[in-house]
Amino acid sequence: QKEVEQDxxxxxxxxxxxxxxxxxxxxxxxxxxxxxxxxSRKGPELLMYTYSSGNKEDGRFTAQVDKSSKYISxxxxxxxxxxxxxxxCAMRYNFNKFYFGSGTKLNVxx
Amino acid sequence: xxxxxxxPSRVICKSGTSVKIECRSLDFQATTMFWYRQFPKQSLMxxxxxxxxxxxxxxxxxxxxxxxxxxxxxxxxxxxxxSAHPEDSSFYICSAKSSGATDTQYFGPGTRLTVx
Numbered sequence: 101q102k103e104v105e106q107d108x109x110x111x112x113x114x115x116x117x118x119x120x121x122x123x124x125x126x127x128x129x130x131x132x133x134x135x136x137x138x139x140s141r142k143g144p145e146l147l148m149y150t151y152s153s154g155n156k157e158d159g160r161f162t163a164q165v166d167k168s169s170k171y172i173s174x175x176x177x178x179x180x181x182x183x184x185x186x187x188x189c190a191m192r193y194n195f196n197k198f199y200f201g202s203g204t205k206l207n208v209x210x
Numbered sequence: 211x212x213x214x215x216x217x218p219s220r221v222i223c224k225s226g227t228s229v230k231i232e233c234r235s236l237d238f239q240a241t242t243m244f245w246y247r248q249f250p251k252q253s254l255m256x257x258x259x260x261x262x263x264x265x266x267x268x269x270x271x272x273x274x275x276x277x278x279x280x281x282x283x284x285x286x287x288x289x290x291x292x293s294a295h296p297e298d299s300s301f302y303i304c305s306a307k308s309s310g311a312t313d314t315q316y317f318g319p320g321t322r323l324t325v326x
Binding site for chain 1: 214216242244252253254256259261301303305307312314315316317318319320322
């Protein structure tokens, strides 16, 4: 079993839709949770960084962590074509050991 | 947010040559840098983790004599692909992290290596 599971998609939605991206994990020791956005042929860009359970909001993005279910989500409101990218979840417990999901490819259609 | 640069962004070389890729943290001190490789439509594959001033820790299956990593300062790490072959063609991405316990890693823009 992988440490972090993420549906690869692709996920295709119309412009303006609410997007929900999810990851599940198996290690209850994970404490720090991240979402990265990666455009084609570019390096990943940090979108959200949360510690422990709860919600964090930044503009159109909301990150949610449910440690009891070992489940994290990224919600994108009012999705735009420019949001079309691959979204990677990541998490860690150890100082330098990060675990990445395989990435979900999102396509927002105009 | 923190900025990490990579140079070059793209390199084409002949088989058998060595290629050096630089990774710099521009506005913070990176005590740890990571090197990843990414194949088309696939996720990141961690190659090695390096801490400033010490030897890199390579992931299983990564040849340390082929992929030389140097992290000589708190703002610079280099990856040298020695005697490159066509199968080394890939997208190489570095990331950097400072020493804070809550800090995360910030990625560079990547380097596309093509070995002819």
